[in-house]
Amino acid sequence: MNTVKKDRPHPEIAEAAAVTATGVPTQAAFGDIHRPLAGSTVPPRQVRVIGLGCGDGRHTVLADWDTGRTAHEFTLHAKPVLARVAEDDRLNPGSGCERCEGLMGCEQPPRVNGLLGIPGPRRPRKRRSVSATDLRVHSRCPAQFHLTRVLHLRSGEPESEPVRRGRAVDDWLNERHRQGSCRGATLPATLPGLSEAEQPPALAMLAQHLLDCPLDGLPPDEHVRVQPRLTAYDPELDVLLIADPDLLYTRSGGWIWHETKTAARRPWEGRELMETYPQLPFAVLLMAAGVPGGDPRRSLIELEMLYESSSGCEEIDPGEPETQAEARRIIAELAGPWAVDETYAPKPGGHCAGCEMLGHCVAGRSHLEAW
Ligand SMILES: [Zn+2]
Known part of the structure; x- marks a missing residue:
């Protein structure tokens, strides 16, 4: 929103890179689920994650990895965090309840x-x-x-x-x-x-x-x-x-x-x-x-x-x-x-x-x- 966040957690960057490298481009119409975009897409070989400060217009490159490195970073950093989140069943009420179904x-x-x-x-x-x-x-x-x-x-x-x-x-x-x-x-x-x-x-x-x-x-x-x-x-x-x-x-x-x-x-x-x-x-x-x-x-x-x-x-x-x-x-x-x-x-x-x-x-x- 304001300036580029300097301390983005590494698991977050690794996850963004992995999704970009392996994900399928999709589009969602209003009230519909996400559906794959028509037309063939070539999987990328290189992935760049860029942080952008919409307030000051500055940007910074957070990751610039080939897909091999991306997969490695995901396994090492993002996967354990995501696994913890998926397994955790404790309640943590707060402003997050605002959007909770x-x-x-x-x-x-x-x-x-x-x-x-x-x-x-x-x-x-x-x-x-x-x-x-x-x-x-x-x-x-x-x-x-x-x-x-x-x-x-x-x-x-x-x-x-x-x-x-x-x-x-x-x-x-x-x-x-x-x-x-x-x-x-x-x-x-x-x-x-x-x-x-x-x-x-x-x-x-x-x-x-x-x-x-x-x-x-x-x-x-x-x-x-x-x-x-x-x-x-x-x-x-x-x-x-x-x-x-x-x-x-x-x-x-x-x-x-x-x-x-x-x-x-x-x-x-x-x-x-x-x-x-x-x-x-x-x-x-x-x-x-x-x-x-x-x-x-x-x-x-x-x-x-x-x-x-x-x-x-x-x-x-x-x-x-x-x-x-x-x-x-x-x-x-x-x-x-x-x-x-x-x-x-x-x-x-x-x-x-x-x-x-x-x-x-x-x-x-x-x-x-x-x-
Ligand atoms: Zn005191």
Whole structure:
């Protein structure tokens, strides 16, 4: 979609080459199966696999093999991977369920009805998935949502400092939490992806976390899942709900859903936390609906805020009826316009400055010029 992916897995390249070398050219008419093309075709002697970046127009040759080498690469690299896939019968619910024909008869993902608090579609739509981030971006600008979250376009421009800082801090914490608590951990000298000037604030935020790591003191028999993908399915809306908590761990029979945010300053006091971070009401509704499970009375959502010279942790009880009502209101307000949108019109505003889709957006550019 954007630039040539540099790290294409070798089995994938070997498979593409093998299919090109040995496959039969076919054509599919609308609603029909693939049928061999008329006319004789000569099997190739040489196969070239080319990666093409449709965003920047660059290309790179990924493989240039004769058919002997192609067969060898397939046997060695692609075949074992394909065999593993064919044999594997574990379920792995996620956004892949969107196009799965087996979803209706599948035991996963857990069914939740009416979680988004909006009526069903007036006319049938393709099955979709949605996350709290999708809803947040859509409410800011439907065009930006469509370009970045549905079409997955990237501008190639470096991301903003807060975004890169957040990612660098998250990556380090995730790596650390896979090994256990941060007690006694030493800070790295630098974090990848940040400039020299950006290092000290990011490292200071990590230092704040080390003072109060949520996994510190957690008994060893509790479960810890780092960035697990949680999926639920609303059959009435035909929508998959997707969430990726930073950290999910058990404590005395209940799950704790832990989100970490880095920020230069405290969020504006007058605004509810759940309004500022839609992941929180989304988490409340999922937990209230029994995802990821456990004892609902012991389930809790934690928001850890990391600043340069302080930190804070807010707790939200997903079992509290008032909290649930507030979460339902916030999510329904965001989900309503998303659910019925079919045009994804741009909504120009202050957010246009710094929007990575500006190059594709006439409305955004005129807005900035007029400003
Ligand atoms: Zn930690």
